[in-house]
Amino acid sequence: MFQWNFCPRCGHEFELRARDDGRLRPTCPHCRYTYYANPGLAVGVLLTDEQNRVCLILRGEEPRKGYWGLPAGFMEGDESAEEGARRECHEETGLVVALDGLYQAFSYYHADRKTSGVLLVYRAHRIGGEPHAGTDTVDVKFFSAQNIPFDRLAFRTHIETLERWRAGLK
Ligand SMILES: [Zn+2]
Structure with a gap:
């Protein structure tokens, strides 16, 4: 520790x-x-569009620079988990989203911080904004289930979220 x-x-x-x-x-x-x-405590979004594609961001900062991930980040001390999820999404993608409930909760070990962590992933849909790379990100794209870059995903929790989402489409 x-x-x-x-x-x-x-x-x-x-x-x-x-x-x-x-x-x-x-x-x-x-x-x-x-x-x-x-x-x-980290929060993120599983954001999908009308064509059932999922929004991923290309990370421009370590950890896992150059890998894709869900829009996600750490909660600030003066916001709710839901506010944090919407804020992180807006900062990283330019998109304004509404949340559609909790999708999955993870407990994980954060190797860099040498402490455990919790990630809450919310379902979300876009209500405004245009996609553009933002804080710590270099690209934003929507991927169909067959095109998710599973070999270039940043974190185990994001992989598990996307595998579950993909399996649920069948
Ligand atoms: Zn003291």
């Missing part, structure tokens, strides 16, 4: 201390702040 060395509140060096649950956590001996390594 990733460990911070210094207290973000006062800058004092952290110590590892056990609280009631016995788990060692970075704790500040100066101001008593305790760092809890809670999982990251």
Whole structure:
């Protein structure tokens, strides 16, 4: 698990201390702040159009630069999961979407952040905007089920989402 060395509140060096649950956590001996390594919460959309094609973005940033993925990203601390999913989609694709409910929830291990994470994928449809590459993306395309670039997808969770969606069309 990733460990911070210094207290973000006062800058004092952290110590590892056990609280009631016995788990060692970075704790500040100066101001008593305790760092809890809670999982990251990511949100994304399974956005399809009238021709039953799915929207994917080509990633322009690491991790997985040059791979395709669902429009997705991490929730901000001042928004709901649904707001985050719509925001990420708009930032990455230029499209304004409405959500049609939760499609799938994943629990995964985030190797770069060395912590577990949760991804919520929502069904979505477009209500405005024009597709264009945006933040961290270099291309936006709609793919029919037979043309999904499965060998160039960024993340296991996105592959599983798209496999399930493709299987449901048959
Ligand atoms: Zn402190």
